[in-house]
Amino acid sequence: MGVPAIWSLLRRVGLHSQSLLQHTTEEGFDKNLHGNRVYNLGIDMTSWLEHQAQYMQMGEQRGSILQVLLFRFFRLVAMPVKPLFVLDGPPTMADQSDNCLVSGLNDMMAAFGFESIKVPREGGKKLAQLNQLGIIDGILSDNVDCFLLGAKVVIREHTSIKRSNRNKTIKHSVSIYNSSSFQTLDLTEGGLLIMGLLVGNDNDKKGLPGCGVEIAYGLAKSGLGDSLLAASKHLTGKELKVFIKQWRQELSNELATNASGKNHAKFPKLATAVQKVAFPSIRALKFYTSPVVSESSLDLKTTETLPLDISRIVVFCYWFPATFIRCLLPKLVEEFEAINPINIDDLPSSSANVLHHNPANTSGESSLSGNKNEIIIISSDSEVEGKIGQACMKIPEIIEISSDEDESQMDK
Numbered sequence: 585m586g587v588p589a590i591w592s593l594l595r596r597v598g599l600h601s602q603s604l605l606q607h608t609t610e611e612g613f614d615k616n617l618h619g620n621r622v623y624n625l626g627i628d629m630t631s632w633l634e635h636q637a638q639y640m641q642m643g644e645q646r647g648s649i650l651q652v653l654l655f656r657f658f659r660l661v662a663m664p665v666k667p668l669f670v671l672d673g674p675p676t677m678a679d680q681s682d683n684c685l686v687s688g689l690n691d692m693m694a695a696f697g698f699e700s701i702k703v704p705r706e707g708g709k710k711l712a713q714l715n716q717l718g719i720i721d722g723i724l725s726d727n728v729d730c731f732l733l734g735a736k737v738v739i740r741e742h743t744s745i746k747r748s749n750r751n752k753t754i755k756h757s758v759s760i761y762n763s764s765s766f767q768t769l770d771l772t773e774g775g776l777l778i779m780g781l782l783v784g785n786d787n788d789k790k791g792l793p794g795c796g797v798e799i800a801y802g803l804a805k806s807g808l809g810d811s812l813l814a815a816s817k818h819l820t821g822k823e824l825k826v827f828i829k830q831w832r833q834e835l836s837n838e839l840a841t842n843a844s845g846k847n848h849a850k851f852p853k854l855a856t857a858v859q860k861v862a863f864p865s866i867r868a869l870k871f872y873t874s875p876v877v878s879e880s881s882l883d884l885k886t887t888e889t890l891p892l893d894i895s896r897i898v899v900f901c902y903w904f905p906a907t908f909i910r911c912l913l914p915k916l917v918e919e920f921e922a923i924n925p926i927n928i929d930d931l932p933s934s935s936a937n938v939l940h941h942n943p944a945n946t947s948g949e950s951s952l953s954g955n956k957n958e959i960i961i962i963s964s965d966s967e968v969e970g971k972i973g974q975a976c977m978k979i980p981e982i983i984e985i986s987s988d989e990d991e992s993q994m995d996k
Contacts, residue, residue: 587780589797590728591740597768600760604724604739605663607760611721613664622666625739626711628725629671629700632656633685650688654900657696661892668720669693669700672707695896709733709876722760732780732872734773736763770805777872778809778864787868793861794854799839802847806838812864816873824866832858 612623632653660667671686693700703710712733714720722737723730730738738761766776782800784791795803803809808831815827838844840855 587728587732587783587785589783589800590731590776590779592797593769593779593801594728594761594765597765601742601757602760604659604741604758607722607739607758608663608665617721622664623722624720625660625665625667626714626720626723627667627669628707628711628723628727628730629669629689630707631726633671633689649685650692650900653689654692657692657698660698661696667698668714669698670707670711671700671702672705672710691896692900695893695900697892703876706876711735713876724758727786729780729786729872731761731763731766732776732785737761772810774807774809774811774813775804776809777813777869779804780872781864781868785868787871788865792854792858792863794857799847799851799854802842802844803835803838805846806844808835808838812869813873816869828864828866832863 608623608625612618613621618624690700701710708725708727708729711720711723711725712730712735715723715730715735715737722739723735724739724741726740728738740759740761742757742759766772771779779800781788782792782795782803783797792800812828812831815824815831819827836855836858839851839858842850
């Protein structure tokens with residue numbers, strides 16, 4: 585998405601990779617910049633959905649995709665994160681008329697208490713704007729266009745899967761990119777803009793035909809992008825068209841002579857070609873340099889944590905009830921005990937199959953000890969699945985585990 589060539593350029597600076605949990609804990613919980621020990625994370629939902637749309641085109645069902653998104657939501661719940669999902673339009677699916685996936689996703693976000701906004705065609709702009717204003721601390725996205733739009737911190741996800749005969753290990757890591765990296769690359773805001781225009785972007789796939797990454801990088805350091813950026817911000821209509829015609833001649837001269845010395849050679853054929861094409865696309869140029877049209881979503885309550893709607897979450901958890909217990913129950917018990925500490929002695933004597941799970945036990949195995957600080961789960965083979973939500977709200981009570989399917993079956 586965006587200008588993939590810029591990702592490869594950023595790798596020259598060196599990647600800062602870690603888990604998303606570690607990053608949000610260090611930057612949100614430890615630094616406590618907002619006073620609530622939370623990292624305000626903007627999430628490019630369009631990027632997520634486009635990944636899942638690829639699975640749909642390969643034959644995956646909508647239900648399977650929602651399950652994958654469900655586990656992503658579970659991981660977010662376990663982090664000191666206040667997510668803000670931004671969707672800029674319908675995902676690119678095999679069947680554009682089918683909105684079931686988006687509808688299910690909206691229901692899921694509401695159940696988890698995740699805030700979301702929709703900004704048609706300008707989701708990346710909105711995320712970059714909120715990041716500039718400090719309303720969100722970072723943007724989780726695969727779209728490097730966020731930097732062209734003024735973002736300060738972009739977080740890119742990576743998932744590696746190691747398989748063995750017995751099991752598979754799934755490791756989730758992210759790379760943290762900061763706008764300050766472009767200074768190391770000798771790229772100004774205008775330089776980054778012209779590079780995106782030259783190699784092609786979401787708004788103009790062609791860019792300048794024949795112009796590769798290295799040539800574009802040299803031109804980006806020549807200063808031509810800075811004058812183009814200034815003109816785009818201050819000129820309109822006929823004035824801008826006149827400027828671009830003159831600017832295109834300067835670009836042609838730079839390609840023919842390499843006067844700035846920023847490229848490794850001269851490119852006379854490209855210098856001739858640039859005079860014969862309508863470059864740059866004014867539509868693409870204005871997209872990257874014009875402010876966000878919608879201002880209504882600036883008043884966001886990102887410092888507040890919305891409550892989980894357990895009864896609604898349970899509806900999505902019929903796929904993997906055991907995962908619901910493992911992923912979400914510890915958080916619920918923590919919140920419950922802060923208000924009403926659990927006393928094992930008060931449990932009804934008629935309860936059967938009492939399972940005590942110690943959250944400090946990292947092995948994932950359950951125990952039958954009676955420590956009052958442990959989580960108490962009472963399983964039943966006959967209770968109706970819908971009682972899980974009601975039970976969690978009244979911990980400790982009966983929580984049904986109808987199957988022991990594992991999360992790893994649905995990780996992608």
